[in-house]
Amino acid sequence: MSVADKAQIARRPLLKGLAGAAGLAIAGAALVEVPKLLAPHHPSSPYDDLLAQLPDRDSAARIGAAYLAGHRTFDATAAATNLRRKLASHSFATALETDMADAHMAEAHGWVLPEILLALCALAAKAG
Amino acid sequence: MPAFLDARSVPAGSTIETDLAIIGGGPAGISLALALANTPIRVVLLESGGTQPDAATQNLYAGTEAGIRYIPLDATRLRCLGGCSNHWGGWCRPLDPVDFEARDWFAHSGWPFARSEIEPYYSRAQSLVEAGPFVYDEPARWGKNFGAPLQLGAGGLYTTFFQFSKQRDSVLPTHFGERYAGDLKRIPNLDLYLHANVTGLRLTPNANQLDHLDVATLSGNRFTVKPKLTIVATGGIETPRLLLASNDIMPAGVGNAYDLVGRFFADHPIPGQTATLVVFDGRIAPYYQLIQTANGANFRAAFAPTNTYRQARGVADALATVEGEVQLDSTGQAAVAEMAALFGIDASGVRCFTLGCGMEIAPDPDRRLTLTGNKDALGMPRLKLDMRISDDDFRQYRNTLKELSRQLLLARTGMIRILHTSRAEWLSVMDWGNHHMGTTRMNDDPRRGVVDANSKVHGVSNLYVAGSAVFPTYGASNPTLNLIALVLRLADHLKVRFR
Secondary structure, three states: OOHHHHHHHHHHHHHHHHHHHHHHHHHHHHHHHHHHHHOOOOOOOOOHHHHOOOOOHHHHHHHHHHHHHHOOOOOHHHHHHHHHHHHHHOOHHHHHHHHHHOOOEEEEOOEEEEHHHHHHHHHHHHHO | OOOOEEHHHOOOOOEEEEEEEEEOOOHHHHHHHHHOOOOOOOEEEEOOOOOOOOHHHHHOOOOEEEEOOOOOOOOOOOOOOOHHHHHOOOEEOOOOHHHHOOEOOEOOOOOOOOHHHOHHHHHHHHHHOOOOOOOOOOHHHHOHHHOOOOOOOOOOEEEEEEEEOOOEOOOEOOOHHHHHHHHHHOOOOEEEEEOOEEEEEEEOOOOOOEEEEEEEOOOOOEEEEEEEEEEEOOHHHHHHHHHHHOOOOOOOOOOOOOOOOOOOOEOOEOOOOOEEEEEOOOOOOHHHOOOEEEOOEEEEEEEEEOHHHHHHHOOOOEEEEEEEEEOOOHHHHHHHHHHHHHHOOOOOOOEEEEEEEEEOOOOOOOOEEEEEEEEOOOOOEEEEEEEOOOHHHHHHHHHHHHHHHHHHHHOOOEEEEEOOOOHHHHHHOOOEOOOOEOOOOEOOOOOOOOEOOOOEEOOOOOEEEOOHHHOOOOOOOOHHHHHHHHHHHHHHHHHHHHO
16 A cells, blocks of 8 residues: 555545545534524514514404504504613513503403503514 | 181181281291291281282282383292292392492492391201202312313402202292292191281381281281381382381371482392303313202302402492303404414314303492372282393493303303393393392481391381391392391390390
């Protein structure tokens, strides 16, 4: 076996290793990226920072649509400003509890829910 | 055992003298007669019908209606021995203490006494309606087998309990005429006349005393009863009719010096399917939906506003019952998904139910009964009912439902969808309880009430009204148990008067 042969043989495991690493990287990237691609796509909106609080944005948008049907003068910009002010000092969970404790409730298609949740849902419906 | 007497066989033109006349053989009249059984007081009870309903007698009730839809006046009552107990559902629940209070946010409210005044009579009333031991809002006494009430967060509503008049063969509650016929026949000092229609309360010329009663039968017989005291126990519709029609001495009618007789008519609105109740984990005790039996009593739960909440928020009474299971609408599905995720709970077993309701209605002087020019077969003027309900009555009930939803969410138990908003929507599902109240309301001031705190008609020394006609406000509880407690109190008052 010539020296060159030996060198060629020595490179094979290296190339195999590199190929394996590349494969893992691609598979890893796929694991991360594919769900993102499959997840519902929401266009970016001025309220994305707020809408990130919602566990299920599609459900929220459905509730929001029902809310907007009964609140045609809903001002999204003012609502967003108000929500940001509230959430600057409290977590969404705390704000939700506070609304329920203080009886700040509103209705969407008759469903009685905390005001802050319905405001977020309305923004979700507006954002699409 | 002696039989009941038949007014058709009384010699025409004769006069029957007695200590006490009771007009009407419904739950009030029968309870009063039973309460006076072991006294020396001689009682004549005059019942218009027989022991069973008949069309000709029932037609005496026919009248006309205006305003919002109400049950025809000859269908909302039964004119035979036992009266309306012959078609009642047997629901029993005491009035709440706040029901008796004067509330500045509830116009025309205020009984002349507190609930404590009739409290001692509830246990005997409970026996008469055969509703078992007096338990109601002590759920621990129903036993642990039925499960705990739904968890509610701190707030204005709580789980309350109805009890039910004895269910015979799982169908019928106590029919007073049938159930107590034997007891009535055994009372030595009682003469109970069937087919005896009182057509006039005849006052003495100075109008301060009742002199005699005109009695007529559909067969054409007429005679007179001359009692020392008279109790009108003909219900919340017929009582004002009799008082208003007895206008020979007092042109406005008996007890009507201040134009109050027939005003403030009330019933319990029972709008169907008012809301959807969601229970996140689907677990709900069986007594919410169906009558359960324990310790000799039949019971069922409802949601009620507390006395404190009613006072603080200025809302009328309302009792919400859980009815049939339903499916979630799409908004509801989204709301359940969102709330379950936010609360971090499993709502995979979610169940939904419709809520029914018995509402209290605010006293309204213009919801009233008046006489018309039409006459019945006995020559009595027929009635016209002007029926009304205010938007505020619906608004208050909506607020109560919103509070219930808030409490359910606070406890992570569930939530509520209110199904109706507009007046038209509410009226489209409206039914009524057949609970006729308020038309000879009780108040110590004759300018504000027809009868005083003892149920005596103002200005007439020997005339009383028994039954829910005297209720100045109504609560949401079914009236039978409460009116019987009031009647038993009246019986004690009468015993003292005859002493």
